[in-house]
Amino acid sequence: MKKQTKIEIWVGLFVLMSLMALASIAFQVSNFSEWKERPTYRVSALFDNIGGLKVRAPLKLSGVVIGRVTGIEIDPVSFKARVNMAIDQSFNQLPVDSSLSILTSGLLGDQYVGLEPGGDEEVLKPGDEIEMTQSAIVLEDLIGQFLVKLSDSE
Amino acid sequence: MEQAETLIEIKNLTFSRGERKIFDDITLSIPKGKVTAIMGPSGSGKTTLLKLIAGQLKPDSGDVFIEGLHVHGLSRKKIYQLRRKMGMLFQSGALLTDLNVFDNVAFPLREHTKLPEEIIYALVLMKLQAVGLRGAKTLMPSELSGGMSRRVALARGIALDPEMIFYDEPFVGQDPITKGVLVKLIQTLNDSLGLTSVLVSHDVDEVLEIADYICVISEGKLIAEGSKEVLLQESTGYVHQFLNGLPDGPVPFHFSKAPYSEDLKYG
Amino acid sequence: MSRPLSGAQTLLQGLGATLLDKLAAFGRGFLLMLSLVVAMPAAVLRVDLLFKQVYVTGVLSLPIILTAGLFVGMVLSLQGYNILVDFNAEEAVGSMTALSLLRELGPVVGALLFAGRAGSAMTAEIGLMRSTEQISALEMMAIDPIKFVYAPRFLAAIITLPLLIIMFNALGVFGGYLVSVSWLGVDAGAFWSQMTSQVDWNEDVVNGMIKSVVFAVLVAIIALFQGVNAIPTSEGVSSATTRTVVHSSLGILGFDFILTSIMFN
Numbered sequence A: 001m002k003k004q005t006k007i008e009i010w011v012g013l014f015v016l017m018s019l020m021a022l023a024s025i026a027f028q029v030s031n032f033s034e035w036k037e038r039p040t041y042r043v044s045a046l047f048d049n050i051g052g053l054k055v056r057a058p059l060k061l062s063g064v065v066i067g068r069v070t071g072i073e074i075d076p077v078s079f080k081a082r083v084n085m086a087i088d089q090s091f092n093q094l095p096v097d098s099s100l101s102i103l104t105s106g107l108l109g110d111q112y113v114g115l116e117p118g119g120d121e122e123v124l125k126p127g128d129e130i131e132m133t134q135s136a137i138v139l140e141d142l143i144g145q146f147l148v149k150l151s152d153s154e
Numbered sequence B: 001m002e003q004a005e006t007l008i009e010i011k012n013l014t015f016s017r018g019e020r021k022i023f024d025d026i027t028l029s030i031p032k033g034k035v036t037a038i039m040g041p042s043g044s045g046k047t048t049l050l051k052l053i054a055g056q057l058k059p060d061s062g063d064v065f066i067e068g069l070h071v072h073g074l075s076r077k078k079i080y081q082l083r084r085k086m087g088m089l090f091q092s093g094a095l096l097t098d099l100n101v102f103d104n105v106a107f108p109l110r111e112h113t114k115l116p117e118e119i120i121y122a123l124v125l126m127k128l129q130a131v132g133l134r135g136a137k138t139l140m141p142s143e144l145s146g147g148m149s150r151r152v153a154l155a156r157g158i159a160l161d162p163e164m165i166f167y168d169e170p171f172v173g174q175d176p177i178t179k180g181v182l183v184k185l186i187q188t189l190n191d192s193l194g195l196t197s198v199l200v201s202h203d204v205d206e207v208l209e210i211a212d213y214i215c216v217i218s219e220g221k222l223i224a225e226g227s228k229e230v231l232l233q234e235s236t237g238y239v240h241q242f243l244n245g246l247p248d249g250p251v252p253f254h255f256s257k258a259p260y261s262e263d264l265k266y267g
Numbered sequence C: 001m002s003r004p005l006s007g008a009q010t011l012l013q014g015l016g017a018t019l020l021d022k023l024a025a026f027g028r029g030f031l032l033m034l035s036l037v038v039a040m041p042a043a044v045l046r047v048d049l050l051f052k053q054v055y056v057t058g059v060l061s062l063p064i065i066l067t068a069g070l071f072v073g074m075v076l077s078l079q080g081y082n083i084l085v086d087f088n089a090e091e092a093v094g095s096m097t098a099l100s101l102l103r104e105l106g107p108v109v110g111a112l113l114f115a116g117r118a119g120s121a122m123t124a125e126i127g128l129m130r131s132t133e134q135i136s137a138l139e140m141m142a143i144d145p146i147k148f149v150y151a152p153r154f155l156a157a158i159i160t161l162p163l164l165i166i167m168f169n170a171l172g173v174f175g176g177y178l179v180s181v182s183w184l185g186v187d188a189g190a191f192w193s194q195m196t197s198q199v200d201w202n203e204d205v206v207n208g209m210i211k212s213v214v215f216a217v218l219v220a221i222i223a224l225f226q227g228v229n230a231i232p233t234s235e236g237v238s239s240a241t242t243r244t245v246v247h248s249s250l251g252i253l254g255f256d257f258i259l260t261s262i263m264f265n
Helices: A002-029 A139-153 B046-053 B076-083 B101-112 B117-130 B146-157 B176-193 B204-210 B228-233 B237-244 B260-264 C007-045 C047-087 C090-131 C134-140 C145-183 C188-198 C201-228 C234-263
Strands: A040-047 A058-061 A064-074 A081-088 A099-104 A111-116 A132-134 B006-017 B020-031 B035-039 B061-066 B086-089 B164-168 B196-201 B213-218 B221-226
Touching (some): A002 C047, A002 C145, A002 C188, A002 C201, A040 A132, B006 B046, B020 B046, B020 B196, B020 B213, B020 B221, B035 B046, B035 B176, B035 B204, B046 B061, B046 B164, B046 B196, B086 B146, B101 B117, B101 B146, B117 B146, B146 B176, B176 B196, B176 B204, B196 B204, B204 B237, B221 B228, B221 B237, B228 B237, C007 C047, C007 C201, C047 C090, C047 C145, C090 C134, C090 C145, C090 C188, C090 C201, C090 C234, C134 C145, C145 C188, C145 C201
Parallel strands (some): A058 A111, B035 B196, B035 B213, B086 B164, B164 B196
Antiparallel strands (some): A040 A081, A058 A064, A064 A081, A099 A111, B006 B020, B006 B061, B213 B221
């Protein structure tokens, strides 16, 4: 029976170690902690062009992540891109006339949605649509414009 | 030989492996409470016969009855129930290599009964005492000699007090002393526990010493059966050759069938 | 058969026979899996047997899994750093390391090592148990080898491989941290925050774990099947052990491609 005890201790240790590993992956490595616990509310916005924006891209206010993109679809009426976002419930005092723009972190980084707060007394409520949006800067368009200007000035 | 009650009955058993017919229409009955030996040359499928009796293999045709139960018609569960009444001593001993001697003998008791550990301890020591290996109880199977592992396996085989016990070549490769010990053990166990023993072997001397009843199998057929006195009286034929170990006789010395002069022609 | 066959005919016959053989083997493997699944409740109840097998397959595989995880993580981040530094994006080394580990390298390398360490041992043990008649002896003692020998090993593999892979991944990330933060001087805050923003629990971690469970079933079935069907001689057991490693490795890589194309499309 002594051998069995040794085996049991080792198996216990084994399970304990894997649980610790799982916990560290959940909380340190992945976004598990933001997944379930915190309540969010949903808003949406229409963009002319979302560039390379992807689902799960962060929504940032002054560089701080306050929410995530939950879905991207085409609005059937306006043929614009509708971006759905979930904002953390703790940021429920955002003015209703805030504006959104799609920005890039660094020259080659991922794209994210930046929120610029407005001045209205009224605050954003779940299901609201943010009116003022600025599309992603598309590098090709920018170069195109630059070339046009270059040829104009000649 | 006096008419004893039959425990195992084999009727018209046929079994083949691939193309080769191992048993061809064998019928024999094994009496209760006796030591029955099944003899035959190496490769005559004696071990296979034991496996057929125990239901580990299915015959092509024919039936095996144990205490009137049709072995190959039983459900898996029923076969396992029946096997609790059987003990089998394998050629190699077949001890579980990760358990020591004591745990090996205790194994069937722990698996099949809910006896408290003290009783199991007493039972195991009793069985080990019966085979004379009480002193080896803490050894691992790898530390035992061939003869010792067979004795431990025997102790394990009788742990659940079976009604019948099968010995698969118990004497093969053993020194004379071990053979003597095994002969004595088989004899005393059979007499004191009232077991029915079935012994598969080709060691003529040992078998003649203990067997009450002998069946001789060759080339898939049952050639002779009877008590040893009857068999020893045969002065010709296969049984005579086999029991006396003669090099030539009905079984030819030469394996090849083509005449020597034919084979010598090169190419 | 009496007519002499032409070369093409023998070739065709050989092909057909091989195919039938393989199909029959697949069928037997499937039957084995079914009987194992049926025996699962019994295996769960026999905690003593299960613990022993978790010890043999899991605890004894720990050293190789942990060492390999650490080094794979270190190499990944070193290579990643060298590429990313050209784009001034070396902070992304953390998320790159974690994503490669969680999605691909953890499950695949972990399962490959497991097949070599635990799968081969399983095949060899069962092959030897058969050749020394231990399996027959169990049957004669009215103990079902499926419940007593095979099912605990199967269940233990399914439990331990995912756990081993989780530890592999955690240690890999730690190795990446050691190389990129402690050695190459990437900012620790950026390292972790990039990682958490890029690594998704459902998409990356859970999918990786699903992969590891699939690989565990695959390795365990192959190892048991080869053990059960090994020719009970020393040569037979050794070639069965080799087949376990080869078949599991190919199976792991093949299934990895299938699963990846389903999961990360």
